Amino acid sequence: MAKEIEGFVKLQVKGGQANPSPPVGPALGAKGLNIMEFCKRFNAKTQEKQGQIVPVVITVYKDKSFDFVIKTTPAAIQLMEVAKLKKGSPESNRVKVGSVTWDQVKTIAESKMEDLNAFKIESAMKMVAGTARSMGLTMSGTPPWGASEESED
Amino acid sequence: MKTYNSYTIQSTSEIIVGLLSVYPFESFEERDDFMIAYIPEDALTEDVKLEIEDMLNRFDVSFTIETIEPQNWNALWESSFEPVVVDDFCVIRADFHNKQENVEHDIIINPKMAFGTGHHETTYMMMSAMRNMTLTDKAVFDYGCGTGVLAILASKLNSGDIDAIDIEEESYENTIENAQINNVSNINVACATLETFDVKVYDIILANINRNVLLNSAAELYNRLADDGVLLLSGILEEDEILVSEKYKQSGFHLIKVYSKGYWKCIQLSK
Numbered sequence: 509m510a511k512e513i514e515g516f517v518k519l520q521v522k523g524g525q526a527n528p529s530p531p532v533g534p535a536l537g538a539k540g541l542n543i544m545e546f547c548k549r550f551n552a553k554t555q556e557k558q559g560q561i562v563p564v565v566i567t568v569y570k571d572k573s574f575d576f577v578i579k580t581t582p583a584a585i586q587l588m589e590v591a592k593l594k595k596g597s598p599e600s601n602r603v604k605v606g607s608v609t610w611d612q613v614k615t616i617a618e619s620k621m622e623d624l625n626a627f628k629i630e631s632a633m634k635m636v637a638g639t640a641r642s643m644g645l646t647m648s649g650t651p652p653w654g655a656s657e658e659s660e661d
Numbered sequence: 662m663k664t665y666n667s668y669t670i671q672s673t674s675e676i677i678v679g680l681l682s683v684y685p686f687e688s689f690e691e692r693d694d695f696m697i698a699y700i701p702e703d704a705l706t707e708d709v710k711l712e713i714e715d716m717l718n719r720f721d722v723s724f725t726i727e728t729i730e731p732q733n734w735n736a737l738w739e740s741s742f743e744p745v746v747v748d749d750f751c752v753i754r755a756d757f758h759n760k761q762e763n764v765e766h767d768i769i770i771n772p773k774m775a776f777g778t779g780h781h782e783t784t785y786m787m788m789s790a791m792r793n794m795t796l797t798d799k800a801v802f803d804y805g806c807g808t809g810v811l812a813i814l815a816s817k818l819n820s821g822d823i824d825a826i827d828i829e830e831e832s833y834e835n836t837i838e839n840a841q842i843n844n845v846s847n848i849n850v851a852c853a854t855l856e857t858f859d860v861k862v863y864d865i866i867l868a869n870i871n872r873n874v875l876l877n878s879a880a881e882l883y884n885r886l887a888d889d890g891v892l893l894l895s896g897i898l899e900e901d902e903i904l905v906s907e908k909y910k911q912s913g914f915h916l917i918k919v920y921s922k923g924y925w926k927c928i929q930l931s932k
Binding site: 519522527528536541544545555561565 | 662663665667675676678679680682683687688689690691697699710728734735736737738741742750772774775776777778781783807829831871872873896897898901
């Protein structure tokens with residue numbers, strides 16, 4: 509029989525570096541879970557993503573056991589990294605603070621396909637591009653579907 | 662333990678998380694309609710604070726800031742954990758459990774926020790492997806000691822002196838506390854890394870850590886193991902077993918045995 513679910517906890521923690529400090533400590537400790545067991549499993553599973561912010565959804569069962577699913581790093585964080593930005597735009601609709609290439613947008617979109625509600629890579633790229641614009645980033649070059657719709661430079 | 666500041670932000674926007682990620686926030690918690698972002702208090706300078714507030718105000722997002730003092734977040738689990746029996750030869754229990762009869766070794770662990778109670782497969786396999794080894798009068802090195810449970814078991818198996826190190830302050834303090842509770846006096850505990858700790862040669866090395874640390878430690882551990890010594894590695898997921906064992910073989914070790922439990926592997930090596 510399937511275990512009865514008590515609830516879900518959604519965290520974003522650095523890969524390979526989960527420790528009993530907040531938020532892992534208070535979020536899991538308050539539910540009576542063994543925090544150190546979560547840290548051991550999460551850190552082992554995210555050795556390839558050392559230091560990157562990694563979203564994780566933890567299913568907490570009534571018997572105080574748990575499972576978790578690791579998601580891909582948020583597109584906004586990946587965009588900040590590839591654009592090498594120290595901060596976002598003060599007015600993203602008017603002041604542009606950096607740019608990313610469509611190839612970079614495609615790489616991020618590909619990494620996010622499993623988590624995004626998109627069937628085609630072009631749809632995922634448009635979602636990532638929308639996030640980029642909201643952060644004050646422009647796309648340089650021509651998108652794969654042609655210059656007329658998306659080119660900004 | 663660190664003191665943290667938490668920002669409770671009335672938004673779950675990924676863009677806000679992205680923009681906050683350039684500041685020294687260590688982690689985020691997402692709730693249904695708000696998020697909590699955590700930053701170490703000593704990293705939240707006045708300049709950083711002003712920049713964060715400016716950014717959140719620009720997005721017209723309301724927020725509050727709280728200080729979170731260090732505490733034992735594991736207290737609730739700790740108050741109700743069940744004793745663990747390893748291969749019918751060793752019990753690990755808290756000080757509030759009754760002592761169990763008919764086992765060779767009784768170990769009391771009050772884990773607080775350190776790792777190692779025997780509940781986890783990685784610790785269980787190490788203890789199981791230690792049962793099959795001769796530790797009498799052997800010099801032992803517990804690398805990444807956590808609660809100190811492996812060092813304490815080594816002492817109960819009549820080992821010689823034990824050096825136990827951990828990079829985490831909580832683990833260092835917890836190992837000292839647990840050694841005292843178990844009346845074990847031959848463990849020298851240090852808060853250190855392999856690079857900062859004294860270079861000595863040991864008969865037995867115990868390392869229950871993680872893949873990346875183990876991969877980076879192969880050469881150093883080779884230098885610290887006696888010619889007829891034994892190295893036990895744990896904290897290795899089954900998909901990482903080949904990577905770790907090949908690295909250690911390239912560093913001069915010989916594979917003796919691989920233990921399996923759940924999704925985890927424990928590797929025994931010699932020189």
